[in-house]
Amino acid sequence: MDVWRRLLLAIVCGVAVASIYAAQTVLPPMGDSLGVSAQHAGWIVATGQFGYLAGLVLLVPLGDVVANRRRLIAVHMAITAAGLFLTAAASAAWTAFAGLALAGMFAVVVQTTVAYAASISPPAERGRNIGVVTSGVVVGILGARFVTGVLAQVWGWRSMYAVLGVLALALAALVPRALPPEDSSRRPSGYRQAVMSFGGLFRQGLFLTRGLIAFFLFASFGTLWSGLSLPLANAPWHLSESQIGVFGIAGLAGALGAARAGRWADAGRAIPISGLALTLLTVSWAATSQLTWSLWLLAIGIMVLDFAVQVVHVSNQHLLTMAHPDHTSSVIGGYMVFYSLGSALGAAATTSVFSSHGWGASSLLGAAFAACALIVWATDARRRSATSAVGSETAQAQRGERGEQTNERERVCPVADRSKAL
Numbered sequence: 001m002d003v004w005r006r007l008l009l010a011i012v013c014g015v016a017v018a019s020i021y022a023a024q025t026v027l028p029p030m031g032d033s034l035g036v037s038a039q040h041a042g043w044i045v046a047t048g049q050f051g052y053l054a055g056l057v058l059l060v061p062l063g064d065v066v067a068n069r070r071r072l073i074a075v076h077m078a079i080t081a082a083g084l085f086l087t088a089a090a091s092a093a094w095t096a097f098a099g100l101a102l103a104g105m106f107a108v109v110v111q112t113t114v115a116y117a118a119s120i121s122p123p124a125e126r127g128r129n130i131g132v133v134t135s136g137v138v139v140g141i142l143g144a145r146f147v148t149g150v151l152a153q154v155w156g157w158r159s160m161y162a163v164l165g166v167l168a169l170a171l172a173a174l175v176p177r178a179l180p181p182e183d184s185s186r187r188p189s190g191y192r193q194a195v196m197s198f199g200g201l202f203r204q205g206l207f208l209t210r211g212l213i214a215f216f217l218f219a220s221f222g223t224l225w226s227g228l229s230l231p232l233a234n235a236p237w238h239l240s241e242s243q244i245g246v247f248g249i250a251g252l253a254g255a256l257g258a259a260r261a262g263r264w265a266d267a268g269r270a271i272p273i274s275g276l277a278l279t280l281l282t283v284s285w286a287a288t289s290q291l292t293w294s295l296w297l298l299a300i301g302i303m304v305l306d307f308a309v310q311v312v313h314v315s316n317q318h319l320l321t322m323a324h325p326d327h328t329s330s331v332i333g334g335y336m337v338f339y340s341l342g343s344a345l346g347a348a349a350t351t352s353v354f355s356s357h358g359w360g361a362s363s364l365l366g367a368a369f370a371a372c373a374l375i376v377w378a379t380d381a382r383r384r385s386a387t388s389a390v391g392s393e394t395a396q397a398q399r400g401e402r403g404e405q406t407n408e409r410e411r412v413c414p415v416a417d418r419s420k421a422l
Contacts, residue, residue, distance in 0.1 A: 015080075021145075025248070050344055115328040127264075214316055217370075219346040220305075228247065285305075
């Protein structure tokens with residue numbers, strides 16, 4: 001997979017995920033246009049997340065069922081475009097919510113794309129390729145904030161959904177022609193078997209640990225990005241949509257700064273690097289909370305937060321795809337259930353908390369989510385350390401017991417043992 005194909009896969013992920021998060025920059029005008037109050041504006045983003053959740057359960061297992069994932073990616077992108085066009089044309093809130101839910105449901109093409117990239121990558125390059133492709137998700141969430149903010153200010157919030165729809169259709173036509181086929185030896189499973197294996201993941205320790213970390217990780221992420229436009233649009237800053245979108249560039253710089261996360265994972269450092277990144281995530285909220293008097297501290301906090309989120313996200317996916325090489329679509333889809341629930345929780349909670357108690361309370365909420373992710377990581381690390389220590393002691397005891405048995409045999413039959421040696 002050359003650099004241009006990695007770039008194409010990253011763009012697919014970016015456009016798909018932008019369909020869910022594009023509203024973050026324009027929540028106030030979009031809510032006013034559709035008759036949604038500021039207190040409930042977070043549900044505009046959360047609706048896409050809940051559609052995404054449904055897609056993770058119902059659609060992602062298809063990646064392990066369909067032999068031609070390239071065609072599956074193209075179909076999902078085309079239906080995502082339909083949802084985006086429906087949202088752009090909506091005259092009432094329920095129509096917009098229906099379009100957002102449809103686009104969100106088929107935006108799970110991201111997981112099929114990541115699974116495709118993992119399946120055609122040799123083990124030594126899997127983390128690197130996942131890191132590059134996943135960077136498209138970050139560009140879609142953060143970089144698109146600036147572009148959609150400009151579009152919304154010049155032509156209104158509907159224009160950004162129309163542009164995303166056109167891009168999605170173009171990619172649907174390009175993907176089957178530009179991407180290489182997968183290994184013909186891959187044996188697709190039946191849909192029922194894929195769904196059952198999907199459900200079975202929730203009984204596995206590694207999967208649950210990484211999933212819980214993702215849940216709190218993206219709840220913290222959603223708290224920032226779904227709530228940020230509200231205080232910036234109000235006093236004392238009164239920023240426009242395009243000005244608010246500029247902060248997406250700060251987040252993008254931080255996330256792309258974590259481009260080596262995949263290589264760290266390939267080198268076997270995924271778990272310790274995740275702990276360090278979660279610590280940085282928690283600390284970043286101390287700077288982000290200063291929004292009411294310092295935009296520079298806000299920008300620094302955003303950069304650190306998005307750097308940390310990208311490092312942990314890539315590390316999690318690398319660990320899971322290495323542990324389940326035959327069911328990459330299902331395992332990534334199951335993992336992203338936690339991502340979706342966490343993002344929806346952060347989006348819905350932050351606007352409500354901000355309306356009632358201000359940005360300081362929203363910052364405490366985001367820091368609490370980050371601290372919970374760090375606690376889950378630390379608990380798992382302690383368990384791994386204890387298991388490793390017990391295993392080491394057991395092995396040492398077994399070696400000692402074998403040594404004692406050998407010495408006893410030599411004392412009982414010294415002549416026979418020497419004869420065998422000769």
